[in-house]
Amino acid sequence: MNTILLAIDLPLVLEKVILIALVVTVSMVVAMYATWGERKVAAFIQDRLGPNRAGPLGLFQPLADGLKLFMKEEIIPNASNKVLFILGPSLAMLTALLTSAVIPWGDKIEMFGRTISLQIADVNIGILYVFGVVSLGVYGIMIGAWASNNKFSLMGGVRAASQIISYELAMGLSLIALLMTTGTLSLSEMVHQQQTGWWNVIKQPVGFFIFLICAFAECNRTPFDLAEAENELIGGYHSEFSSMKLGFYLFSEYINMFISSAIMATLYFGGYDIIPFYDESAWGLSTNLMALLGFLALFVKILVLIFVFMWVRWTIPRFRYDQLMNLGWKSLIPISLVWMLITAVFILATR
Amino acid sequence: MNITEILFWFLTALALGGSLMMVFSKNPVYSVLWLIVVFFAISGHYILLNAQFLAIVNIIVYAGAIMVLFLFVIMLMNLNADNEPQKNKWLKIAGVIAGGCLMLVLVSAILRTEGLKEQTLSLSGSTGLIKQLGKTLFTDYVLPFEISSVLFLSAMVGAVVIGKKED
Structure with missing residues (x-):
């Protein structure tokens, strides 16, 4: 058979393992400090101080919160399905972390005589992989909600799942318009195109806006947080969860936010490109320094996008459930279809 | 192995x-x-x-x-x-x-x-990759491809008709 494709290259495996560990650690730390950032942003918007007791500026607050969640009693309800009850939060966490594999976190670096790409897997179907993992994100919520054996949990899970499925469609359609302009599915190729040319957000403003709204919905963030509605459904799908299992659900939301910001920065804001319309190689800096600067640029973009997520949340918008479904099916999908047509006509006309 | x-x-x-x-x-x-x-x-x-x-x-x-x-x-x-x-x-x-x-x-x-x-099987190169697949679908197999898309459309219309509450 085909024995050509896979042969073990030990340094490569080591390099990838280190890279994966780094990316996962960075995602975790960013998610951890996103909880702190969220409170600080909320405090700033509401003219308060926010957490300021644990450490300078309350910087140790996430550690204290994590410790609290670890120390809480682990409760598994008697009537629940025990295996699935544990599988639910684990799957939520897994799918949240999986997406980071195809994001190009920076350009190549040279170390120990090797050229190392700062992307875990440069597959040529990159964006489809992201889409596939996002579509699997429903399982963690659905399984956890059903295994709790609680009506409110199940209702919350059904809400979350149907919302995610509905907004996936508009997201896919807005991506198609983007793919028509870039002509590639590979994320690293898209970044290369944006490094010398325009950022995609200028070519695809409507597409970006739709993608942003859908990203909010996919992360279950306000205004799409109807899955957990205290006055209707108690805590929604995670009502029955306690201790670190609850922590996994809450944490995976913040990781999702980080990763979807990273994807938006990569797709629409040039990824690790530092200045638009400008070829940075003219500076003549060394490869490693450029890679570091590129990574920092990407990180700043991600943080700005995360701030947008929080900013929207603390203006406290809220939809009714039927309004949410109407927005998804009757507004976003037609708009993205029309935008797709406009993009196609434009490409054909200017060819 | x-x-x-x-x-x-x-x-x-x-x-x-x-x-x-x-x-x-x-x-x-x-x-x-x-x-x-x-x-x-x-x-x-x-x-x-x-x-x-x-x-x-x-x-x-x-x-x-x-x-x-x-x-x-x-x-x-x-x-x-x-x-x-x-x-x-x-x-x-x-x-x-x-x-x-x-x-x-x-x-x-x-x-x-x-x-x-x-x-x-020719497994090397770009056989299964999307560029090759797209070219094959839209040149050699364009008619079956379009017919199957009409099939999907009719299924969708059928689902909407069944899903409608009142008539």
């Missing part, structure tokens, strides 16, 4: 074991989850055959969409092992015999197909 063969046998065992578990699980929710495992194993096989696009579409469409709907229906109808009506013993035996016969026919048909063994 090299790494490709190890992966091949691992995925094969996973697919077969998963499908057996899917059939034998008492709880329908477990059956759905095992079926998802089978889809992942099959996607792994596609990747071994260098068909990345097919692998990921298999996951998006089957694991990500169709199985979610299955799970929805099963969870909302609350089908459980406890309240599942027991089927007649003779019906079970008849099912096993019918299924065995079907497998026999399929296996012998595949074994006796002329020219199957002589076919060589």
Whole structure:
């Protein structure tokens, strides 16, 4: 058979393992400090101080919160399905972390005589992989909600799942318009195109806006947080969860936010490109320094996008459930279809 | 054994074991989850055959969409092992015999197909990649492709008609 494709290259495996560990650690730390950032942003918007007791500026607050969640009693309800009850939060966490594999976190670096790409897997179907993992994100919520054996949990899970499925469609359609302009599915190729040319957000403003709204919905963030509605459904799908299992659900939301910001920065804001319309190689800096600067640029973009997520949340918008479904099916999908047509006509006309 | 063969046998065992578990699980929710495992194993096989696009579409469409709907229906109808009506013993035996016969026919048909063994797979390069696939679909197979899209459209219209409450 085909024995050509896979042969073990030990340094490569080591390099990838280190890279994966780094990316996962960075995602975790960013998610951890996103909880702190969220409170600080909320405090700033509401003219308060926010957490300021644990450490300078309350910087140790996430550690204290994590410790609290670890120390809480682990409760598994008697009537629940025990295996699935544990599988639910684990799957939520897994799918949240999986997406980071195809994001190009920076350009190549040279170390120990090797050229190392700062992307875990440069597959040529990159964006489809992201889409596939996002579509699997429903399982963690659905399984956890059903295994709790609680009506409110199940209702919350059904809400979350149907919302995610509905907004996936508009997201896919807005991506198609983007793919028509870039002509590639590979994320690293898209970044290369944006490094010398325009950022995609200028070519695809409507597409970006739709993608942003859908990203909010996919992360279950306000205004799409109807899955957990205290006055209707108690805590929604995670009502029955306690201790670190609850922590996994809450944490995976913040990781999702980080990763979807990273994807938006990569797709629409040039990824690790530092200045638009400008070829940075003219500076003549060394490869490693450029890679570091590129990574920092990407990180700043991600943080700005995360701030947008929080900013929207603390203006406290809220939809009714039927309004949410109407927005998804009757507004976003037609708009993205029309935008797709406009993009196609434009490409054909200017060819 | 090299790494490709190890992966091949691992995925094969996973697919077969998963499908057996899917059939034998008492709880329908477990059956759905095992079926998802089978889809992942099959996607792994596609990747071994260098068909990345097919692998990921298999996951998006089957694991990500169709199985979610299955799970929805099963969870909302609350089908459980406890309240599942027991089927007649003779019906079970008849099912096993019918299924065995079907497998026999399929296996012998595949074994006796002329020219199957002589076919060589060209796995290197860009055979299964999206550029190649898109060109083939929109040049050589454009008519079947468009006809199948009309089929999907009619299915969608049918679903909307059935789903309408009042008329």
